[in-house]
Amino acid sequence: MKSIYLDYASSTPLANEVVAEMVSAISNNDFGNPSSVDHEYGKNAYELIEDCRKDVANLINADQREIIWTSGATEANNLAIFGSYEFNLKNKSGNIITSMTEHKSVIEPFKTLQKKGLRVLFLSPKRNGEIDLNELEKTLNKDTLMVSLMHINNETGVLNDIESIGEICRKKNVIFHVDAAQSIGKISIDVGNLKVDLMSLASHKIYGPKGIGALYINGKTMGRIAPIIKGGGQERGIRPGTLPTHQIIGMAAAFRLAKQHMNNDLNHIRKCRALFLKSISHIKDAVVNTDEVSTFPGIISLCLPDLDAESIIFGMNTIALSKGSACTSDSDEPSHVLKSMGLSQEEIRGTIRISFGRYTTMNEVSIAAESLVKIVTHLKMIKGQ
Amino acid sequence: MESLLRQYFSDSNSVYIASDHDDINFHTGVAVQVNGDFVKLYLNLKEDRIIEAKYNVSGCPFMIAITAFYIERIKNKTLLEAAEIQDFNIEKTLELPINKKDRLFLLEDALKNCIKQINRGK
Numbered sequence: 001m002k003s004i005y006l007d008y009a010s011s012t013p014l015a016n017e018v019v020a021e022m023v024s025a026i027s028n029n030d031f032g033n034p035s036s037v038d039h040e041y042g043k044n045a046y047e048l049i050e051d052c053r054k055d056v057a058n059l060i061n062a063d064q065r066e067i068i069w070t071s072g073a074t075e076a077n078n079l080a081i082f083g084s085y086e087f088n089l090k091n092k093s094g095n096i097i098t099s100m101t102e103h104k105s106v107i108e109p110f111k112t113l114q115k116k117g118l119r120v121l122f123l124s125p126k127r128n129g130e131i132d133l134n135e136l137e138k139t140l141n142k143d144t145l146m147v148s149l150m151h152i153n154n155e156t157g158v159l160n161d162i163e164s165i166g167e168i169c170r171k172k173n174v175i176f177h178v179d180a181a182q183s184i185g186k187i188s189i190d191v192g193n194l195k196v197d198l199m200s201l202a203s204h205k206i207y208g209p210k211g212i213g214a215l216y217i218n219g220k221t222m223g224r225i226a227p228i229i230k231g232g233g234q235e236r237g238i239r240p241g242t243l244p245t246h247q248i249i250g251m252a253a254a255f256r257l258a259k260q261h262m263n264n265d266l267n268h269i270r271k272c273r274a275l276f277l278k279s280i281s282h283i284k285d286a287v288v289n290t291d292e293v294s295t296f297p298g299i300i301s302l303c304l305p306d307l308d309a310e311s312i313i314f315g316m317n318t319i320a321l322s323k324g325s326a327c328t329s330d331s332d333e334p335s336h337v338l339k340s341m342g343l344s345q346e347e348i349r350g351t352i353r354i355s356f357g358r359y360t361t362m363n364e365v366s367i368a369a370e371s372l373v374k375i376v377t378h379l380k381m382i383k384g385q
Numbered sequence: 386m387e388s389l390l391r392q393y394f395s396d397s398n399s400v401y402i403a404s405d406h407d408d409i410n411f412h413t414g415v416a417v418q419v420n421g422d423f424v425k426l427y428l429n430l431k432e433d434r435i436i437e438a439k440y441n442v443s444g445c446p447f448m449i450a451i452t453a454f455y456i457e458r459i460k461n462k463t464l465l466e467a468a469e470i471q472d473f474n475i476e477k478t479l480e481l482p483i484n485k486k487d488r489l490f491l492l493e494d495a496l497k498n499c500i501k502q503i504n505r506g507k
Contacts, residue, residue, distance in 0.1 A: 314394065382443075
């Protein structure tokens with residue numbers, strides 16, 4: 001019997017409609033190289049991809065020319081950061097502001113740039129995981145070149161106010177990059193209203209295929225980037241490499257579905273969250289690490305400070321959930337996100353992440369809650385509590 | 386392997402529950418690791434033989450399983466026999482990963498502390 005899947009923040013199953021579109025693309029043998037527009041095979045692939053670009057742009061109210069395909073959000077983050085550096089920032093002295101709660105695909109590039117001599121300031125979040133906007137404004141000075149802050153944190157679900165952050169950055173003429181891997185397709189993003197220069201987008205977090213993503217580059221502002229991969233002239237030379245037509249078709253299908261389902265999905269996961277928290281409310285000492293008002297409802301970072309997350313998850317073996325992010329779940333290192341929030345070692349050890357999605361049923365939520373209560377009871381009993 | 390690990394992880398036959406055992410005079414030994422793993426052993430002896438053994442434990446699934454596994458096997462053994470932890474073949478039987486082998490040292494420390502308490506009482 002397959003486990004109940006409650007790790008939607010890590011990845012999502014392909015939507016049936018996405019599978020159908022990708023299978024159709026593969027079965028139709030749309031194998032033409034979209035760069036080979038001299039013949040019908042290439043032209044056909046090119047046109048399919050441009051239609052898909054419109055779909056991706058449409059979800060965030062962008063112009064399709066502002067969408068550059070990448071292999072995922074990790075590459076999009078790398079492209080935004082290293083690409084900005086190569087285009088412009090390496091010739092300037094100044095600083096970059098990001099946070100300690102960013103995904104490793106943002107932190108590691110910035111650490112690399114630090115070694116090249118760039119000053120990078122990693123803001124600490126508040127205890128509830130939020131970035132303090134006052135602190136950001138104080139830290140941002142005339143030498144700040146770029147700010148990179150994620151929209152929804154993958155471990156805690158904390159929502160950054162990218163609208164306000166964008167205003168702060170634009171006032172000071174600072175490039176603003178947003179890692180939207182967790183938020184795209186789940187909450188409304190309108191780049192027409194946001195002062196965002198670069199935005200990283202993922203497909204596999206919203207029922208699309210893995211291995212494909214995009215970088216939004218605001219055509220009207222200062223988010224210019226140089227390529228970080230050398231090769232042909234695809235994607236206006238910004239991201240060389242033959243485009244994977246079937247992957248792009250899958251991503252576009254997922255994005256179209258996300259636009260249709262967004263409100264329903266959000267209402268649904270709110271109900272899942274409410275039911276789960278109600279069902280475990282009698283577990284003494286169980287604490288959600290973030291504040292309800294500033295957290296995306298689909299992610300719960302739950303702390304059971306007296307217990308070991310690995311044992312909790314092991315005991316809930318018919319439920320698929322995680323200790324933290326997928327990128328760090330196989331590591332013995334404590335979560336850098338929770339550490340930066342000031343959680344104690346004990347609190348970090350006892351934290352699990354539960355995340356809901358479109359296909360989560362209320363029955364699954366109830367079963368998971370029951371399973372958690374059962375294992376917590378067992379672990380407390382064997383601990384002697 | 387997983388089913389044996391799970392079996393001992395879930396086993397609560399030899400867990401010490403204060404209200405069930407307040408009439409027994411156990412010797413105890415505690416060990417706590419920096420990462421927060423914790424073991425407390427409760428041994429009841431007759432002469433030098435362990436006639437009752439209980440535990441409380443907190444930590445990863447391997448920590449819990451090796452403690453339950455060990456306690457099951459030291460009943461009716463002498464203290465000297467119980468102290469030879471390597472003779473119980475825990476590492477191989479439960480297929481302890483390399484990064485979990487230090488949990489055996491915690492178990493050893495808990496037993497040593499228990500023996501110290503026993504010797505203090507003599």
